[in-house]
Structure formats: structure tokens, C-alpha cells
Amino acid sequence: MVRVALVGLGFMGRMHLSIYGKISNVQITALCDSREESLDLSKSGGGNIEVGEMTTDVSKARLFTDYKKMLAEGGFDYVDLCVQTSLHKDFSVMALKAGYDVFCEKPMALTTEEADEMIKVSKETGKLLTIGQCLRFWPMYVKIKELLDSKTYGKVISAEFSRYSPTPTWSVNNWIMDSRLSGNAALDLHIHDVDIIQFYFGKPQGVNSSGEVSAGGGFGHISTIYDYPDKTVTSVGNWLCSDSFPLIMRALIVLENGVINLDTSQSDALTVYENGKGKFTPVLDSEDGYYFELKSFAQNVETRKEPTVVTSESARDSLAVALAEIESAKMKKKVSL
Numbered sequence: 001m002v003r004v005a006l007v008g009l010g011f012m013g014r015m016h017l018s019i020y021g022k023i024s025n026v027q028i029t030a031l032c033d034s035r036e037e038s039l040d041l042s043k044s045g046g047g048n049i050e051v052g053e054m055t056t057d058v059s060k061a062r063l064f065t066d067y068k069k070m071l072a073e074g075g076f077d078y079v080d081l082c083v084q085t086s087l088h089k090d091f092s093v094m095a096l097k098a099g100y101d102v103f104c105e106k107p108m109a110l111t112t113e114e115a116d117e118m119i120k121v122s123k124e125t126g127k128l129l130t131i132g133q134c135l136r137f138w139p140m141y142v143k144i145k146e147l148l149d150s151k152t153y154g155k156v157i158s159a160e161f162s163r164y165s166p167t168p169t170w171s172v173n174n175w176i177m178d179s180r181l182s183g184n185a186a187l188d189l190h191i192h193d194v195d196i197i198q199f200y201f202g203k204p205q206g207v208n209s210s211g212e213v214s215a216g217g218g219f220g221h222i223s224t225i226y227d228y229p230d231k232t233v234t235s236v237g238n239w240l241c242s243d244s245f246p247l248i249m250r251a252l253i254v255l256e257n258g259v260i261n262l263d264t265s266q267s268d269a270l271t272v273y274e275n276g277k278g279k280f281t282p283v284l285d286s287e288d289g290y291y292f293e294l295k296s297f298a299q300n301v302e303t304r305k306e307p308t309v310v311t312s313e314s315a316r317d318s319l320a321v322a323l324a325e326i327e328s329a330k331m332k333k334k335v336s337l
């Protein structure tokens with residue numbers, strides 16, 4: 001049994017907690033949030049994705065409002081960090097130095113220097129570190145990766161990714177709308193597409209971005225053209241949509257012999273259009289990426305194997321690309337990588 005300490009019980013912490021109930025070899029043995037009211041699990045933590053029913057067994061969990069006290073008392077194998085992004089580096093480093101493996105939510109940190117320190121301490125302590133870049137585990141996106149890698153439809157000609165969301169309103173003290181704490185949509189929301197683009201196509205040679213500054217500073221909208229020598233790749237991240245608009249994720253990939261269309265606003269979210277054969281909707285696992293990423297990390301902890309799908313280095317590289325996009329949008333010119 002892998003014992004987990006879950007830290008930060010807002011939107012994502014509650015999401016993770018609901019998922020742990022489905023993973024058989026995991027036991028929650030500590031829950032920590034600096035706000036006592038967040039430890040009351042009967043209340044919702046908000047968010048732009050529905051949190052599943054809370055059936056997870058927390059009967060063995062000790063409750064903490066002080067993170068350092070929790071680390072000192074121990075009684076768990078890894079720490080799952082769902083706190084605000086500005087705490088990711090310090091909380092990860094403290095846990096690693098205290099002798100625990102760490103699953104830390106995305107984005108890895110606010111700067112590459114912070115991310116490098118997290119990686120360095122993970123190596124020095126020999127403790128595992130992964131980041132919640134969940135799209136690499138999300139069945140729709142995993143299927144696309146399989147199709148691209150198999151070369152079934154030939155070479156990719158163009159790929160367009162987007163993520164549109166209503167403006168987040170749930171975060172504690174509205175930290176998410178303070179760019180200094182979250183990086184605004186250009187980092188917080190858009191990092192998902194930045195990371196999946198690296199996963200599919202590797203690191204681009206440069207980025208050319210344009211953004212719209214929104215409340216709290218930083219970019220609430222960002223559009224980017226990625227520089228690849230053999231294909232055109234673009235993306236958009238935007239959380240300036242009205243509150244009645246749903247979170248929508250899209251990916252439209254045109255290949256020599258087919259088109260892959262992911263659009264979560266459609267009932268068949270993933271459709272493949274084959275040259276000369278018509279279209280089909282791949283059968284996908286009903287569990288989501290949060291389930292697979294957490295299950296996978298629990299297995300890493302149990303077997304002492306380094307994560308291979310999301311490595312701390314891959315998450316650091318995605319952060320570097322997203323930060324280059326922000327720089328490009330600010331300077332209004334291309335940034336080379």
C-alpha cells in the first residue's frame with residue numbers, strides 16, 4: 001500500500017482526492033491545508049471541471065494546517081502538492097529534503113530557476129519528482145500520440161491546439177488571477193497545450209506569440225506560432241470567456257492521409273478522418289488523465305522506478321517554452337529556443 005499526504009484541498013486537491021478512491025493500492029494518511037475550512041470535505045472546492053463523487057476513504061488520514069509539522073510527523077510515502085503555483089518550488093524542495101517523493105501539480109514552477117532547483121534536489125536526495133502534466137495521460141491525447149507515432153496517416157502538415165475557459169473564480173483569495181502567483185492563463189492554462197506539443201513534436205526552435213493583458217497582470221489570452229522546420233504548429237490559451245462558456249479543449253491535426261480532430265464541445269470528442277475511408281471515433285478508456293497520472297506515480301513510488309511519461313526535465317522544458325511565449329508576447333518579437 002502506498003501512503004499519500006495530500007496538500008492543498010481546493011479545486012485540484014479535491015479532484016485528486018476523489019480519484020484516489022479509485023486506485024486500489026493507495027491510502028490517504030495525511031491531509032493538509034492552511035485553511036481549516038478547506039479540510040471540511042463536505043464542501044465543494046469549485047473549479048472548471050466537475051469533481052467526481054467523494055467516496056475516498058479518509059478514515060486513516062491525520063489532518064494538518066501546518067505543512068512543516070506534517071512533514072516532521074511523517075507517516076506517508078509521497079506528498080501530492082495541489083497548492084498554488086507560487087508554493088510549488090518551496091513545498092517540493094521541503095518534501096524532497098524531508099525524504100519524500102513528490103507529485104506536484106502543473107505548472108512545475110514560475111521560473112526555470114525554480115524548476116532547476118527542484119530537479120537538483122530530487123537528484124541529490126534520490127527522491128522521485130513528477131509534475132501533473134496530465135494531458136500525457138489523458139486517453140484522447142494518448143490515442144493521438146499513438147496515431148502520430150505509428151505514422152499511419154503519414155507526415156503531419158499542420159497542428160492547431162486550443163484551450164478556452166471561463167475566467168477562474170474559485171481559487172482561494174483569487175490567487176490564480178494574480179500573475180505573480182500563477183503566470184495568468186499564458187502559464188496556468190496554456191501550459192497544458194505547450195506540454196502536449198512537446199510530447200508530440202519535441203522542442204520547437206522558437207516561438208512567436210501575441211497576448212492580451214488581463215486583470216491581475218500577465219496574459220489572459222496567448223496565441224503562438226511554434227517554429228518547426230517541417231510543419232506548422234499553432235496554439236491558443238484563453239480564460240477570458242464568459243462564465244456561461246464551458247472549458248473547451250481542441251486539437252486539429254492535418255496529416256498527409258488523414259485528419260485528427262479533438263473537440264471536447266462535440267459529443268464524439270475525438271474523430272479521425274481517413275483518406276478514402278471515411279471517419280471513425282476511437283474507443284477510449286472511460287477514466288481520465290488525472291486517474292492515470294496518479295495511478296502511474298503511485299506505481300513509480302511502489303517500484304522505485306523513475307517516471308518516464310512526465311519527467312521533471314520534460315515539465316521544466318515545457319515551462320521554459322511557455323515562459324519564452326510570454327517573453328515573445330511582451331517584446332512583440334520571435335524568441336529563439
Ligand SMILES: NC(=O)c1ccc[n+]([C@@H]2O[C@H](COP(=O)([O-])OP(=O)(O)OC[C@H]3O[C@@H](n4cnc5c(N)ncnc54)[C@H](O)[C@@H]3O)[C@@H](O)[C@H]2O)c1
Nearest residue numbers: 008009010011012033034035038082083085105106171172
Ligand atoms: N492539472 C490540472 O488540470 C489543474 C487544474 C486546476 C489547477 N491546477 C493546479 O493546481 C494547483 C492548485 O490550484 P487550485 O485551482 O486547486 O487552487 P485552489 O485555490 O482551489 O486550492 C489551493 C489550496 O491550497 C491551500 N493552501 C494555500 N496555501 C497553503 C499552505 N501554505 N499550506 C497548505 N495549503 C495551502 C489553499 O487553502 C487552497 O485550499 C495550481 O498549481 C494549479 O495550476 C491543475
